[in-house]
Amino acid sequence: MTATHSPAQLWIAGARPRTLPAAVAPVLAGTGAAAYSDSVVWWKALLALGVSLALQIGVNYANDYSDGIKGTDDDRVGPLRLVGSGLVPARRVKAAALLFLGIGGALGFVLAATSSWWLLLVGIAALGAAWTYTGGPSPYGYRALGEVSVFVFFGLVAVLGTAYVQVEDITAPAVAAAIGIGSLACAILVANNLRDIPTDSVTGKRTLAVVLGDAGTRRLYGLLMVVAIGALVWAAFSTPWALLGLVALPLIGRAASIVASGAQGMALIPVLRDSGLIELVYAAGLAIGLTIGG
Template sequence: MATPAQWIEGARPRTLPAAISPVLVGTGAAAYVDGFVWWKALLALGVALALQIGVNYANDYSDGIRGTDENRVGPLRLVGSKVASPGQVKTAAFTCFGIGAALGIVLAATTTWWLLVAGAASLLGAWFYTGGKRPYGYRALGEVSVFLFFGLVAVLGTTYAQAETITWPAVAGAVSVGSIACALLVANNLRDIPTDSVTGKRTLAVVLGAPRSRQLYAALVILAFVLAAVSVIATPWTLLAFIAAPLAIKSIRVVLSDAVGPALIPVLKGTGQTELLYAVGLAVGLALGG
């Protein structure tokens, strides 16, 4: 029986910035057009957190029953380390999905029912990332999913739920946050290339190889800051996103230094912190510029 501390670790708290950041940027973009609605922002945050934790448990379950986590380097996996049964972890995943769905229905009911389409797609994407007979996360499509759901859908959905409109700064923010979220997954999969290659998990990092994956990580992070600089056309306050630049540079240096295995674990933390700090700066900048 897993302890509460192990369940918390299994939820992978270091990945939560990927859920919080797009809601912050989407809310900042709503404030930019004077559309901020605090309770809708909180609902969107609840949906994002529930889905992020749910997908973490779902990945734990699916990877665990396939045996791909038995020799994993990194945070605790509940099924792979046998501290919780597959059934318990699967139940935890679907409980989180249920909470996210309930909050999403409330948000859609007070905005537009079209949000349910995005919500349903997000739930299916969360489960079939590593679940089902043909998981797309094993076919080098994980980064595409992360960019779509934790970038475009999360940011633009949050903005539209509050302001009921989409602006180009919101789109730029969605692409930038999605890029850093992708970089986080690239770093994670770069660390796991040796074990994923053996178990047949064809992530994008396995397909590209370590050198190109390192270059892709750097390019994705840099792209986010380029977009923040371009967004000064809307308001110069978007330069506040550059408060995350020192953290980003530190992580890029580690990745490009040919670090492997456990040496890449701090990069996951650093990239998560970069994304969150970037989102705070960009959200505040958009709100101030509105």
């Protein structure tokens, strides 16, 4: 790291503003599903939060490192990247990525050891997905598969895993919550990649947004919001209180209207902010509803 950049600045760059909502939301939703079954185990919920936060930060660093050494961040519209901007040596960012992914793996090992050992296989898959999203010789994030991975690992796995280690069962409210959170996590990436279509097209980063094009990506963002609302309706069959997740509707409307308006470049930054808030508020409302309903 250069002499003008402290470890604290390196940490802040890795823990981007949308990292905390994206890490907290699936654990909130999963714990809400556990509360519905009257099976909350708080120390396991906190361990799951540690896993989620560590993996989110590790993924941020891993993407910064891999995109930076490939040159895809050389002309970036969004927030400054550490490696692409030359602010921090690539080896330092790589070390930070491996550190946080290692912390996430260690905490996940404890959860698996106290729940079900088959969760270790899920954890190994998650770590592999985190690194190969933009890293390695054939990153799947460059082949329009990033959204699939986010839905699976930061939606289904994160929510169902959080619920399972507490309830030791897969319940309908947990599945509904996982689909809703997965859709909203995808929406964050869709908004990010919508903003980056011009630069990604030039650098050869074939994201789903590049494949779908501008108009198709905007439609996908709206569809993901509809799916998230539909997941609340499904959860409401277990308890109508699940509809408290609709407290996120004003934020959904604001973000979706900006996307539908054709905003581009830096004008999409508020959508990224709102998308993270939507996921967090949605998860909190749903968790409270499931807790009351249970």
